[in-house]
Amino acid sequence: MTRTMRGHAIVVGVALALTLAGCGGGGETANTSAGGKGLEKTTIKVGALPVPDAVSVYLANAKGFFKEEGLTVEPVTITGGAAALPQIQSGALDISQTNYVSTFLAVSQGKKIKLVADMYQAAPNTxxxxxxxxxxxxxxxxxxxxxxxxxxxxxxxxxxxxxxxxxxxxxxxxxxxxxxxxxxxxxxxxxxxxxxxxxxxxxxxxxxxxxxxxxxxxxxxxxxEDFPIAGWMATEDWVQKYPKTLAAFQRAIAKAQQLASSDRKAIEEALPKYTKIDAKTASVITLGTYPSELNENRLQKVADLMLEYKYLTSPVDVKSVIAAPAS
The missing domain is CATH 3.40.190.10 (Periplasmic binding protein-like II)
Incomplete structure (x- = not known):
């Protein structure tokens, strides 16, 4: 697998600083009073690129969506979803941003990972x-x-x-x-x-x-057209070990995705706070869309196209990769 979206600052002020931040294990404290949800883990580290795609994790923090779920989320800057895979496997990260092509390549190579939430879908001129x-x-x-x-x-x-x-x-x-x-x-x-x-x-x-x-x-x-680009991933082991924590994350992220999809101003206000995109640039750049739930039919399109262009040697059943939200 290869890394995605990495590098140093461009001469223009709107460039992104994609530098790898330090990582550590998330808190393991049990919580039986966090909104009555009894989360197995109340503090988690989430890997994210400082790009528009990942805005929902920052919106969810700013708007208190995670807090409402009894969850503390610490964003950690990563260089790419593929590069973050060893970090979620080691436990340095609980959840991380990933692009779907990298994800299905990893699955085809036997990596035990799950997609836990959607993030970003392409739009014209993105x-x-x-x-x-x-x-x-x-x-x-x-x-x-x-x-x-x-x-x-x-x-x-x-x-x-x-x-x-x-x-x-x-x-x-x-x-x-x-x-x-x-x-x-x-x-x-x-x-x-x-x-x-x-x-x-x-x-x-x-x-x-x-x-x-x-x-x-x-x-x-x-x-x-309307190609799914990025989502959130975790290991199969993590998903099985922390089901209530995962469900809390999924609910909060879904709220933030809905906000991003309906209120561009919220995105524009958030971008300068976690990227090197200034307010002026944030107001004019072309953005994709922010789906609020994983859709196996849309994501299967990615895997099927990868197979057609020989990025995969055998089909990937996308449904088996998705960690469905808890009822």
Missing amino acids: FNIMVPKDSPIKTVADLKGKTIFVNNLNNIATLAAETQLKVAGLTKDDVKFAEKPFPEQGNAINSGQADAGWMTEPFITANQSVFGFRKLADTMTGQT
């Missing part, structure tokens, strides 16, 4: 292939023989790009994918290290405003 303003590349077909930066190889970035190459009559063998963290792509492309870059927000807006980059293709169209 994941674009970008090129310099004076680039001779005008269509996706013009990428033949060119180098495309992606934040990670063999993951959601390359999968999404490949779907657009297919429409243009190309395959992954017709281009060269090269790994480059989002914050570094703009400068590197400008210096001639690549011809294009697969980017997400706020880097789409940043590179448009600073360098004049233009969109070549929206990679969340066609086969990837």
Whole structure:
């Protein structure tokens, strides 16, 4: 598996500081009076990237949704869902953000993990292939023989790009994918290290405003329209050991997801508090959507597309990976 969304700060002030914070085990204190819920564990550490995708964990803290459940959640900055997998396996993290491509790759490799809540779904122009303003590349077909930066190889970035190459009559063998963290792509492309870059927000807006980059293709169209991007994961052992704690987390996160999906201002207010996205940028970036419950049919679409493009060698039954909310 590869890491997702990692790197150092870009020259523009809207870049994200994706630095790994220190991790430790969560509190084990039993609680029989936390709202009468008797949580097995009242303090948990939750890994999250400082990006718009993970806003619900910060909204749930700010709005008191976790507190209402008798739960204390300590967000821990991670470099990516794949990188966080060893941390949830070791117990350094209780729950963590993950992207679905990494998740299904891990499951196919025998990792015992569960998806416990949904987080982020793509919308138009949230994941674009970008090129310099004076680039001779005008269509996706013009990428033949060119180098495309992606934040990670063999993951959601390359999968999404490949779907657009297919429409243009190309395959992954017709281009060269090269790994480059989002914050570094703009400068590197400008210096001639690549011809294009697969980017997400706020880097789409940043590179448009600073360098004049233009969109070549929206990679969340066609086969990837409304594509599920990220969710929350835990180990199977953790899910079985802390069912009431998990249910409390799921209820609070669902409330926060509903808030995020209905109130953009709440997101805009939250972003500057846990990312390097300033208020002005937060007000103009393009955002995806925030589903409030895991849907096996939507997520199966990810696994099936991975199988079609040979990211998986055998089918993954998504239903078996989902930890259903407690009744």
